[in-house]
Amino acid sequence: MKKKIISTLLCVAMMATMLVGCGGSGAKGGSVYWLNFKPESDEVLQDIAATYTAETGVEVKVVTAASGTYSTTLLSEMDKSAPPTLFVIGNQAGVKDWKDYALDLKDTPIANELNTDAYNLYDETGKLVSIGYCYECYGIIVNPDLIEKAGHTMDEIKNFDGLKAVAEDIHSRAGELGFDAFSSSDMDDSSSWRFTGHMANLEYYYEQEGTAWTECPATISGKYLDNFKNLYDLCINNSLTDPKELATGGHDAENEFKTGKAAFFVNGSWEYEAVKTDVPNATMIPYYCGVAGEEKAGLNCGTENCWAINSKASEADQQATMDFMVWCVTNPDASRKLVDTFGVMPYKSAAESTNGFLAAANQYTADGCYVMNWATNFQPNVDSYRARLVSALNQYNADQSDANWETVRTAFVDGWAEEYNTVNN
Amino acid sequence: MKKNTISAMNRHKTILSVILAVVSIVYVLPVLAVVLNSFKQNTYVKTDTFALPMGEMSAGFSNFVKGMTFGNYPFVNSVLYSVLITVLSTFLILLCTSMAAWYIERVNSLFCKAVYFLCVFSMVVPFQMVMFPLSKTADKLHLNTPWTIPVVYLGSVPGLQSSCL
Amino acid sequence: MKSKKSNATNSLQKATRRWGVLFMGPVLIAFIIGFVWPFIQGIWLSMCQFRLISDAKFIGFDNYVKTFQDASFRHAFWYTAMFAIVSLVIINVLAFIVAYILTLGIKGSNLYRTVFFMPNLIGGIVLGYIWSMIFDGILGRYQTSILLESKYGFWGLIILMCWQQIGYMMIIYIAGLQNVPGDILEAARIDGATSMQTLFKVTIPNVMSSFTICIFLSLTNGFKLFDQNLALTGGQPFIIQEGGTTIKTTEMLALNIYNTFYSSNTTSQGVAQAKAVIFFILVAGLGLLQLSYTRKREVQQ
Numbered sequence: 001m002k003k004k005i006i007s008t009l010l011c012v013a014m015m016a017t018m019l020v021g022c023g024g025s026g027a028k029g030g031s032v033y034w035l036n037f038k039p040e041s042d043e044v045l046q047d048i049a050a051t052y053t054a055e056t057g058v059e060v061k062v063v064t065a066a067s068g069t070y071s072t073t074l075l076s077e078m079d080k081s082a083p084p085t086l087f088v089i090g091n092q093a094g095v096k097d098w099k100d101y102a103l104d105l106k107d108t109p110i111a112n113e114l115n116t117d118a119y120n121l122y123d124e125t126g127k128l129v130s131i132g133y134c135y136e137c138y139g140i141i142v143n144p145d146l147i148e149k150a151g152h153t154m155d156e157i158k159n160f161d162g163l164k165a166v167a168e169d170i171h172s173r174a175g176e177l178g179f180d181a182f183s184s185s186d187m188d189d190s191s192s193w194r195f196t197g198h199m200a201n202l203e204y205y206y207e208q209e210g211t212a213w214t215e216c217p218a219t220i221s222g223k224y225l226d227n228f229k230n231l232y233d234l235c236i237n238n239s240l241t242d243p244k245e246l247a248t249g250g251h252d253a254e255n256e257f258k259t260g261k262a263a264f265f266v267n268g269s270w271e272y273e274a275v276k277t278d279v280p281n282a283t284m285i286p287y288y289c290g291v292a293g294e295e296k297a298g299l300n301c302g303t304e305n306c307w308a309i310n311s312k313a314s315e316a317d318q319q320a321t322m323d324f325m326v327w328c329v330t331n332p333d334a335s336r337k338l339v340d341t342f343g344v345m346p347y348k349s350a351a352e353s354t355n356g357f358l359a360a361a362n363q364y365t366a367d368g369c370y371v372m373n374w375a376t377n378f379q380p381n382v383d384s385y386r387a388r389l390v391s392a393l394n395q396y397n398a399d400q401s402d403a404n405w406e407t408v409r410t411a412f413v414d415g416w417a418e419e420y421n422t423v424n425n
Numbered sequence: 426m427k428k429n430t431i432s433a434m435n436r437h438k439t440i441l442s443v444i445l446a447v448v449s450i451v452y453v454l455p456v457l458a459v460v461l462n463s464f465k466q467n468t469y470v471k472t473d474t475f476a477l478p479m480g481e482m483s484a485g486f487s488n489f490v491k492g493m494t495f496g497n498y499p500f501v502n503s504v505l506y507s508v509l510i511t512v513l514s515t516f517l518i519l520l521c522t523s524m525a526a527w528y529i530e531r532v533n534s535l536f537c538k539a540v541y542f543l544c545v546f547s548m549v550v551p552f553q554m555v556m557f558p559l560s561k562t563a564d565k566l567h568l569n570t571p572w573t574i575p576v577v578y579l580g581s582v583p584g585l586q587s588s589c590l
Numbered sequence: 591m592k593s594k595k596s597n598a599t600n601s602l603q604k605a606t607r608r609w610g611v612l613f614m615g616p617v618l619i620a621f622i623i624g625f626v627w628p629f630i631q632g633i634w635l636s637m638c639q640f641r642l643i644s645d646a647k648f649i650g651f652d653n654y655v656k657t658f659q660d661a662s663f664r665h666a667f668w669y670t671a672m673f674a675i676v677s678l679v680i681i682n683v684l685a686f687i688v689a690y691i692l693t694l695g696i697k698g699s700n701l702y703r704t705v706f707f708m709p710n711l712i713g714g715i716v717l718g719y720i721w722s723m724i725f726d727g728i729l730g731r732y733q734t735s736i737l738l739e740s741k742y743g744f745w746g747l748i749i750l751m752c753w754q755q756i757g758y759m760m761i762i763y764i765a766g767l768q769n770v771p772g773d774i775l776e777a778a779r780i781d782g783a784t785s786m787q788t789l790f791k792v793t794i795p796n797v798m799s800s801f802t803i804c805i806f807l808s809l810t811n812g813f814k815l816f817d818q819n820l821a822l823t824g825g826q827p828f829i830i831q832e833g834g835t836t837i838k839t840t841e842m843l844a845l846n847i848y849n850t851f852y853s854s855n856t857t858s859q860g861v862a863q864a865k866a867v868i869f870f871i872l873v874a875g876l877g878l879l880q881l882s883y884t885r886k887r888e889v890q891q
């Protein structure tokens with residue numbers, strides 16, 4: 001008898017373990033689940049979420065996908081019983097994949113807070129799929145103090161020839177100066193996007209020839225690929241690191257720039273917070289690459305940070321999410337913190353930006369230079385397209401032969417068409 | 426004559442022992458490299474993989490401190506979760522599969538044979554085959570918390586267990 | 591007498607059977623959740639077009655057609671097969687040699703056993719990163735990297751797998767070797783067999799069952815390899831062909847399926863699932879075939 005009781009108890013205990021999970025949070029108003037894709041902002045967002053919950057009682061969960069895994073995380077999270085209510089659709093490929101899961105944001109309270117339409121993404125039917133919550137700029141970060149130490153001035157760098165002369169001079173005297181021209185341009189996952197995603201933009205931008213793409217072109221010509229090569233070669237051959245060692249990565253480019261070992265650093269406005277204490281005068285210059293008239297070039301401005309609301313979420317959750325977004329861009333304290341981590345938020349009542357690189361971008365615009373839009377956001381099947389570009393650039397870094405550059409060209413141009421086909425057929 | 430073979434054998438054994446000692450040391454080297462590199466500054470891990478963490482390369486214990494406290498997902502928590510999951514699932518698996526194996530052994534019905542075959546069968550199914558549906562099922566039944574994942578483990582491993590018993 | 595006995599077993603069986611639900615229930619429920627249901631769903635999904643499982647649409651065998659047209663899948667298949675065979679041979683030969691030496695009774699056997707088994711305790715992803723660091727540390731001196739040459743990637747993965755698996759297989763072989771009856775060995779020695787003859791004619795036939803298990807495990811492990819492949823090379827280097835099609839030279843089947851699943855295309859999830867089904871049939875077929883083949887060669891004691 002005793003045995004029977006024990007075994008029954010055991011059985012009950014086991015069943016209980018199985019059912020424990022089924023309890024969970026009940027439905028009480030809506031809640032917010034933000035799938036964030038910027039690991040560097042995670043800490044701030046958790047803080048913001050906690051503040052909002054403390055103020056309003058609405059539950060806000062922020063989950064950050066690990067670096068480089070946003071799209072896979074999104075895919076598995078969206079299939080769950082409690083999917084993200086707020087997620088990021090940052091480019092045209094994302095719009096294609098997720099437009100059916102995004103609420104039309106046209107004329108919603110959050111859209112009315114925007115001060116520009118420039119960073120919004122629409123699908124082909126004109127539905128407002130996602131709206132920018134911040135924008136960024138990228139180019140070449142420069143430490144002007146080092147340039148002067150090497151006996152040059154920033155005024156010399158107004159086009160590719162100027163940049164090349166300065167960079168090559170610094171590199172040739174690196175031993176004597178104690179610093180080199182460019183910081184390392186690693187090709188590992190944590191760094192390769194600076195080239196396959198950002199620097200590649202100069203080719204796409206100029207290839208648009210003045211009329212910005214509105215959807216992903218089926219093919220590209222690679223007409224300005226030689227200009228990309230100009231800048232890329234300059235970067236890898238005048239740097240602290242032997243190009244043959246770039247494949248593995250592991251060089252800390254940010255640290256090289258911060259500690260004054262390199263004068264140039266290819267990156268974007270989000271680096272400002274990290275470098276401003278060590279290099280207070282740091283500024284950003286455009287990708288000079290030898291295109292005619294590039295003296296009038298500005299920085300690459302755009303965003304991949306666009307909020308979308310999950311259309312399959314319950315109405316209460318959608319409402320809660322909308323309220324939270326509006327609070328983020330109107331509450332002075334919250335928007336201050338967010339602007340400090342994001343750089344700038346394109347909303348009427350958000351806090352002012354203090355980002356020096358974005359200020360540089362505005363200065364270029366004020367001086368009548370053209371803004372280079374992020375045509376890179378149209379890259380088809382992004383991860384796969386960039387992966388093959390990395391592989392080709394690895395081969396090229398190890399041996400800078402014409403044949404290897406042709407492989408890069410194939411990956412760049414033919415790869416585009418191939419990925420376009422994969423996605424669209 | 427016999428003595429000779431024995432001493433020859435002893436000699437062989439000594440040689441083998443020495444060879445094995447060398448191989449063992451080589452075997453441990455990768456782990457040693459990891460330990461060494463854990464004391465190095467990030468930049469030097471890939472550039473000076475096998476150097477001792479001396480001088481400017483040395484990061485002291487800062488990597489460990491950072492590892493334990495970094496971000497909002499502290500390592501300590503992950504370790505605790507791992508321990509929890511391991512203990513719970515080991516307990517569940519041992520208890521349940523031994524009961525099942527005992528039952529299959531005793532009762533020789535067609536049903537039991539079918540279950541046994543299914544268990545062996547599950548050993549050759551690659552995880553990719555069930556990965557996506559499994560995560561979906563686990564989510565639907567709310568089994569994707571540290572407290573309930575052991576149930577999923579119990580379901581995914583009985584093949585190996587019951588065939589061992 | 592006989593009938594009485596069977597009656598007794600029958601009543602015992604009946605008594606046991608009453609408790610069947612209790613004994614089998616928990617495992618069975620978990621097994622259905624953790625394996626049977628996902629498995630069935632997996633087969634169904636391989637004939638669907640879906641992005642999220644909740645909105646799958648049945649489309650028949652299109653996914654399978656696409657799979658067979660996929661050059662990268664074919665490459666991954668041959669690469670995996672080659673890897674599985676090479677690693678199978680090397681791992682088992684080395685593991686058996688080590689096990690044989692360790693059963694000779696030399697000093698420090700226990701310590702060596704522990705050392706050889708240790709790498710097995712490290713998880714696959716971590717292993718991949720450890721070795722990628724080591725290989726690049728070495729290859730870096732020669733201005734190259736494991737990501738630049740597919741032959742480095744191949745042999746690197748073999749070395750990694752040997753490091754991880756030899757200890758495990760060694761334990762199984764040791765158990766087998768210790769079970770070889772001493773009297774047979776003694777008889778062989780008295781009959782004047784040389785140690786080589788004893789090894790090949792007596793010992794090995796008697797540990798055939800260990801071989802069966804080890805070969806089965808290393809074959810299926812080789813085919814199913816994923817973590818280590820992802821962390822060590824992730825498929826690099828690629829061959830980029832004219833027209834843009836790309837072959838990831840060191841991508842194995844499991845990684846190929848994973849990459850397909852997460853590529854951005856409305857049909858790719860279904861294709862990935864179809865690949866997984868084909869992959870499953872392959873692994874299951876090979877594994878069971880090998881089992882039945884080596885089982886025949888085992889010596890009954």
